[in-house]
Amino acid sequence: MLNFYLNDQLIKLLLVSELKEIASLIETGAYAKEVRRIVRAVRRTVGIRRQLTASVVSSFVSFALGSGSEAYSRLSSYLHKEDDHDMDVDTATSAVQTPNKHPVPEVEIYCYLLVLIFLIDQKRYDEAKACSSASIARLKNINRRTVDILASRLYFYYSYSYELTNNLAEIRGDLLALHRMATLRRDELGQETLLNLLLRNYLHYNLYDQAEKLRSKAPRFEAHSNQQFCRYLFYLGKIRTIQLEYTDAKESLLQAARKAPVAAQGFRIQCNKWAIIVRLLLGEIPERTVFMQKGMKKALTPYFELTNAVRIGDLELFKSVADKFSSTFSSDRTQNLIVRLRHNVIRTGLRNISISYSRISLSDIAKKLRLDSPNPVADAESIVAKAIRDGAIDATIDHANGWMISKETGDVYSTNEPQFAFNTRIVFCLNMHNEAVKALRFPPNSHKEKESDEKRRERQQQEQEIAKHMAEEDDDDF
Template sequence: MAVAGDRTRVTRVNILLLELRANRNLLALHHSATLSHDELGQFPWEDQNHTDAKESLLQAARKAPIAAIGFRIQCNKWAILVRLLLGEIPERSIFTHKGMDKALKPYFELTNAVRIGDLELFRTVQEKFSDTFAQDRTHNLIVRLRHNVIRTRLRNISISYSRISLPDVAKKLRLNSENPVADAESIVAKAIRDGAIDATIDHKNGYMVSKETGDIYSTNEPQTAFNSRIAFCLNMHNEAVRALRFPPNTHNQKESDEKRTERKQQEEELAKHMAEEDDDDF
């Protein structure tokens, strides 16, 4: 009973440490989001902080007790936002876990808006669940997702059109600003500079000219994706091995077939000897 109690305490301490580590990353992420963001989504991008926060949150949610549904829901909410900020789209199965689907519905609709790059739908979801996001203290991070929505939409436009005018780009991006064409040109220029799209701007005629899409399998992108997934699986395996608990003196309980046979023979001889002594007494 004492050993079981110690194990329970160790498990609780591990979960608490994971929670504290996740919260520390979340506070840094929340602080960064609160400090600076503007209408076009120009904000300092810190991939390392986002990646660390994602790993801590996923690990905390995975190691949390099944009964701690509230803690797991909160971890998933933050993990979804961090993955969206990193340009990832969370799997649909995350939103359908038993006991979580209702609480994660606002974040499912938010993910859908980011996935298809619909800025109008994104605004609608923001307004519809504004109270929920304010209560979860995730509103500032969601504001930053506007940048990802625009990037996704712009990437789809560059794939669909070999050449398109900047006014049409502004119309398709649904920019509701005082000078949408100038904003669209600025957004396209920044996306080209960051490598989000492969295109050029014809400033004289006011066009965005997309380059032909090459064979993605001739690049390092598949290798990078596989490497990321393999690293995740190896890390999960190592964490599982480190989390294993073994009963004390397990190594002493193993015996070879020869020793087991010898022990049984000794027990049989002892039982036979005791039986003979009992017969002699009679």
């Protein structure tokens, strides 16, 4: 029992020591104006967040802010200490050894972020909401580019805490004000993060028109964060899907799934779900490998069965699958899109019928499609006529006899379809190549360093020539 207690205390001491190193890294980055150090500090925090306890966070906040500061008194009210007397002793010792009475703003904002993450992990959402509001109020008074990384994380958890308490609508005005402030301060990472949070806020309440208006009028710039860019592509794909722009939606969703990190499995699953629906609405059938990706097979099973029903063109099977997984589709917010698929199922079944039969009566078509309307023959006739007009099938209608007469299928290579498919693949490869070139990373200010070296050589050469000329003049004087 004593060994367990000592091991527990040792772990807590190590965590406090790690947090102190992170604070030192942030302080060094703030003084040197090196954002990469602060990025590294945030990454190290993510690695230890699951091991944090109230006593560890309280000890670090006391060390970083000082027990008499206003920020410490505000943050300590959210931390209910456990019966860890040894940690109190360690806190007091640390405060005596290295007091930090005037921390840099970056360290103070980091303390807000650390407490907020801890409260969310402990599922104390109401306290997390209060803490996030206090952190945003403090953040509005700080205008430093080295704070932008920490500010973007605070914006995310600010919105996330309100989302967990089902109060997202309350902060929409605040998010718009923060986005305007970030734009005036030229905080592009903050603009990127806040734009995604606003889009998420609008889409949460199905306000797709407002989301599109905001997206179209927001400032455009090169993406600074791959994660934020993936989120933006996902939201853009959802907006395009609702607006019936399926081709653009498909490209955005597939690109978001491809660019997303491997660890973001839940995000990639959502991207694939929406991409599958969009491809079905376009008349495409996704490959089986899409549903067999590692870690996604179980989550994509409803969509696999739905795709199978659409591929076969069986309207009865489609209805049974939609009813069977209705709860899943509702939670994924794809229920309305699946309603749109009914027409695609009928069209696919009609295409299979036109290939199988050179001539078939409209009543038989209605039976094979399982149309459950009061006048199935008239509905079948209108469906066939629309499919012929849209070019889905190559056939004619004999209204006198009530037949659909299919034309013989010609050689597909005599049409422009192979050329169109080949051109689509070329465009995809060229776009991927251009994105890879844009994503190349070079050392910061490498071109400036090269120019400075060249200028230095020119200056040294000029100085040597001037010195030589002066020496010659001295020789002439003598």
